[in-house]
Amino acid sequence: MGSYVPTTPAERKQMLRAIGASSVDDLFENVPQGLKLGELAALPHEKSELELRQSFEALAGKNTIYRTCLRGAGSYRHFIPAVVASLSSREEFVTAYTPYQAEISQGILQAIFEYQTMMCELTGMDVSNAGVYDGAAAAAESITMCRDRRRTKAYVSASADPQVIEVMKTYCFGSDVELTVIPAPGGHTDPAALRAALGQDAACFYLQQPNFYGLIEDAEALGNIVHEAGAKFVMGVNPIALAVMKTPAECGADVAVGEAQPLGLDTAFGGPYLGFMTATHAMMRHLPGRIVGQTVDTEGRTGYVLTLSAREQHIRREKASSNICSNEQLCTLRAGIYLSAMGAEGLRQAATLSMSKAHYLAAQLEEKLGWKRLHEGEFFHEFASECPNPQKALDALAAQGILGGLPVEGGILWCATELVSKEELDRTVSILEEVERA
């Protein structure tokens, strides 16, 4: 029973008779004899469901779940409405395969179509795909979308998330594309350095907005520099910030991507997450991954199918726009449910609350502790501050159930979301004051 195999020994005998084999071993006749495994000594013994539960509860119990989280840096703990888990855990959604058989997959296909619409609305872009592995993979895939025979070089701002830059580098190692990092002294991308770097062989420039330090970049101006050089402008955006911030379309982006984890996905020690990818009409056929389109059935009823598959690996093989097959569909579903539950007003509130709390924290740190921000300029829900002894400060917070910001060069990168109350922020600051006094 422990292997979820339902056939009984008697049935297995009958089946062998029908096959005309005397034993199951006969069926493995092509496997070289000397290679067959004996006992799997390196594996643990089987467990009953009760033992398994106890063992995993013990494992989960070894992890600390902080009551208050002031750390972001690419993974954000936001409020998740109850309907998100309730609806996305419906078994049909969870256990289905990729919707190749459209007639029995309309629910998934329509959910993707609606998600694509919501992402277009959020970003202002014309088209969206059904998502990729995560925000970093989306950033890396955008390079492939933009390069051609003449334009072979890619650029990224140093103000982007270091992990995103690393993933872009890895993909570029694969495709033998040169990736250049444009400096961001003072936390903002240097426009002069960007202008000087982009030549006739420049394919694209990736800008994160808000950037890794939470700062708002002058995206429109940087986008103009990119377009003057004839390259494509790719923006990596925070989807919660998009509720209030100027859209990538308004900033002139050709491609807008990002990490959709803030849209109803748990921080989950890093995954599963969801990378979203949107683009202008002109770039539509360069998008990787699945795209759902609306059509009609033989009786004229509206329905949905996977479309533009001439881009994809199962048709084009080595000429495909990407190798993507399975992506993150259940996360796409969650993002759609989240956005429907929040609505434009709820999302605006989440953005405004997050941003306001971060600004309150920044002001309190400066007022009560004298810790100045490391960068000048507007910021969203993250900012870096000075901190004389980050480890000591973070340890003191951790002891009180607070995950403080991420240590970065020169101080700490803080993040606040709507989940953090003023009371928790005040408590955080007073704990830090005590550390400073001690």
Place this chain on the structure above:
Amino acid sequence: MKTIFECGAPGRGMTMLPPCDVPEVTLSCRRAAAPRLPRVGENDLVRHYSALSRRVHGMNDGFYPLGSCTMKYNPKINEELAALPGFRLLHPLQPQVSAQGAIEALYRAKTELCALTGMDDMTLQPAAGAHGEFTGLLLIKAYHRARGDDARCEIVVPDSAHGTNPASAVMAGFRVVNIPSAPDGCVDLDALRAAVGPQTAGLMLTNPNTLGIFDKNILEITKIVHAAGGLCYYDGANLNAILGIVRPGDMGFDCVHLNLHKSFSTPHGGGGPGAGPVGCKQFLAEFLPGPIPAKTETGFSLVKPARSVGRVRGFYGNFLVVVRALAYLETLGREHLPEVGRNAVLNANYMMAVLKDTYEMACGGYCMHEFVMTLEQLHKDTGVAAMDIAKGLLDAGIHPPTMYFPLIVHEALMIEPTETESKQTMDEAAAELKRLYALAHTDPEQLHSAPHTTPVTRLDEVRAARTPILRYEFAE
């Protein structure tokens, strides 16, 4: 059915968040207009998505013999364990000392998967099978580069391979050399010998192959590639057939990717999230994407390999998927894991035996976990194509087999029952397939127009691609 944008009404919505308890701040660079997101009440929302879920056929709704996809049962306990707050709410950048249970879970999954595949080390970072292929190929690239052997720029791929193989090879910067397969999908040894040389970086091979045959020359194949200086990549898409019976590492493969959403029972989610860990032999371990879970004197830690090719995604991979797969591994344990491969193969051979008097098989002999039928003759005789039989199955509540794959078989239907199906289920499905075969001769039109009982009938894919409508258009 209405879209979510047509449900609800202006001004309707839910209250999710409290008023702001600190001074409110706004940005100077604001968007011109609010996004047109749904305006629904909670009841509207729940009814909408519940209706959508009823228009989906999941693994729980019926037999799902989708070849090469290993749609086995998804244990419910695994879902509960992955949802434990101690896993679900962890921040990926919290101090390692505060996430020991999570890192231990990663380490245990890595160790057990290495033991099952005969590999020495593994990254759990890739998020899907194709992502794993790309990662494995980067290891091969980094290895040759590190030795200063820049001439090795070709990857050999048999023409029976999944489309992801050549696509991944190109993403990793290789030239693809396609070699023809024998009629049973096995590697043509002469073609392989002719294809390899000082330019060969490696071979990508799916074994059992996409016709469900274990390549009996497997040791000779890896020997030929190694003798030419290339490395051998094992596509683990079909690992279920050999789980607990034989290991890629013992067949001479240098790296392998696994699909946790196939062989290790994690649900497919309608197209992900999956996980595509990549295991490798020791000499490739220093190139793995980092960080890798490791055991230390004081506990568990995440370590970046010395000459890592770099991350292929953020953080450590689809962690909650790995947790589910670990739960599966530890439920079965050393006692039951070999039953997976044995029963997957037994079930496939049984269904093939029941069907082979009616349908023509693409090749003779025993199969492994799946088999391929060719409907070429049926198509010639009756005009009924593989697609029509597939659509006919929909009316019986059975998910169709994989259609028109592998490409080397005409009018192909590829059936993979998996080990978690009962004899009864397979008997019923085989009876339905036989009924449809007979129907093809008596009333082909009924199959051409199938399905009849689904929420929609066949959809116009050409129209969808010619005039793409990729989003809802608002009236205003």
